Amino acid sequence: MIITGRINAYILLVGIACLWQPTAQAQQIETGTEILKQLRLQELQERSAASRAKQLHYELQVAEAESAIRQLQQPSTAAKQSAATESETTQVALIGWTERQGQLRYLLRVDERIVRVWDGIANSAGLLVKRDDDRLSVSIGKATYQLELLHEHY
Missing domain, CATH: 1.20.5 (Single alpha-helices involved in coiled-coils or other helix-helix interfaces)
Structure with missing residues (x-):
């Protein structure tokens, strides 16, 4: 206590x-x-x-992107002429292809570039490849190129 x-x-x-x-x-x-x-x-x-x-x-950034989109949607006449001459002189060649899970992937030479693209799916550069029997349709923008496949290639 x-x-x-x-x-x-x-x-x-x-x-x-x-x-x-x-x-x-x-x-x-x-x-x-x-x-x-x-x-x-x-x-x-x-x-x-x-x-x-x-x-x-x-x-x-949004304003710059919107401006760039507007410029792409409305190309100048010089750009239109340049695109027209470019599409006339574009060279497309099939280098080869592979198959993964039942889907074809093509290796193409477009002018001086080597490009990979899946069958029926456009790539980031705007290339679209579709196969019809013994032909390959390659679309680049508004231009379409037909490649004939020889039987010995597949």
């Missing part, structure tokens, strides 16, 4: 001592709270600025 009384007396003394210094602690708490508020406000402002910058960057 003596020990319990001493502990209770110590707790009472500490409580009284805390009562003597409430203004200093209150000021420290208030100062700390103000600092936290300022830091949170600064963080929110930085996030807002970063968010605005990201939004503006995204809007700029």
Whole structure:
């Protein structure tokens, strides 16, 4: 009981001592709270600025993409003439093909490029290959080329 009384007396003394210094602690708490508020406000402002910058960057990318799409949809007369002469001089040759899971994949030489394309599926360059018996139709944009397959090749 003596020990319990001493502990209770110590707790009472500490409580009284805390009562003597409430203004200093209150000021420290208030100062700390103000600092936290300022830091949170600064963080929110930085996030807002970063968010605005990201939004503006995204809007700029969208505008550039829309502009590029418009330009592609309405080619100039020089580009039309260039495309017409290019399609007239395009050379297409079948190098070979492979079969995977029942689907054919062709290896073509288009002018100086080597291109791989699945049968009936257009690739990213806009090439489409379709096989009809002993013929191969190769579509490049609006131009279509017919390749005749010889029996010894398959």
